[in-house]
Amino acid sequence: MIDFYINAFATLFVTIDPVGLAPMFLAITAGMSSADRRRVAVRATITAAGILGLFYFTGQTVLNVLGISVSAFRVAGGILLFLIAIEMIFGKRQERKSETAEKAMESAAAHHATINELAIFPLAIPLISGPAAISAIILLSSQAPDTLTYAGLGGVILIILISCLGAFLLAERIERALGDTAQLVITRLLGVLLAALSVQFVADGILAFLA
Numbered sequence: 001m002i003d004f005y006i007n008a009f010a011t012l013f014v015t016i017d018p019v020g021l022a023p024m025f026l027a028i029t030a031g032m033s034s035a036d037r038r039r040v041a042v043r044a045t046i047t048a049a050g051i052l053g054l055f056y057f058t059g060q061t062v063l064n065v066l067g068i069s070v071s072a073f074r075v076a077g078g079i080l081l082f083l084i085a086i087e088m089i090f091g092k093r094q095e096r097k098s099e100t101a102e103k104a105m106e107s108a109a110a111h112h113a114t115i116n117e118l119a120i121f122p123l124a125i126p127l128i129s130g131p132a133a134i135s136a137i138i139l140l141s142s143q144a145p146d147t148l149t150y151a152g153l154g155g156v157i158l159i160i161l162i163s164c165l166g167a168f169l170l171a172e173r174i175e176r177a178l179g180d181t182a183q184l185v186i187t188r189l190l191g192v193l194l195a196a197l198s199v200q201f202v203a204d205g206i207l208a209f210l211a
Helices: 002-016 018-028 034-066 070-089 092-111 115-128 131-143 147-169 171-210
Strands: none
Touching (some): 002 070, 002 131, 002 147, 002 171, 018 034, 018 115, 018 147, 018 171, 034 115, 034 131, 034 147, 070 092, 070 131
């Protein structure tokens, strides 16, 4: 059970990357007061929690309705996470996220976006609860061996979301403390870890098929 929780935490933490979201949060909320930034942070986290919670509770049902086996989803989810890992290792994922944030800021300026709109897009979707995070949650929830472990996975998801909220609220301090070089090193190390985890998911799925 402990191994499952460590694996789940590592997968979700690397996929969502709360620390890496801090600079983007600052860029998106540039010019806002501290109070407005707090409101954006809280609303974005709550919205993401609702989205991820939906797939946490219904992921297995969705697979059953679509006729997708858990083994097939392990292989597909593992491949998706591996592609994310490759982006992280070669520094492409941060660029892609930054582009998403910049487009959202341009759109917000053009349409005078409200706090709610910025909290939902791009913070909640897709920066926190993007396709990779949703796939990881469905994949992990399908691997939980019993109800107790499944419930514990919900706690892991909650911890990750609290980490996101904390990263948003402490974004200025995190950016000053880490600097560009440290962020690049951490992102690449996490990318290697995610690559190894994703290969394990694919291997488990293939072994299940063979069995």
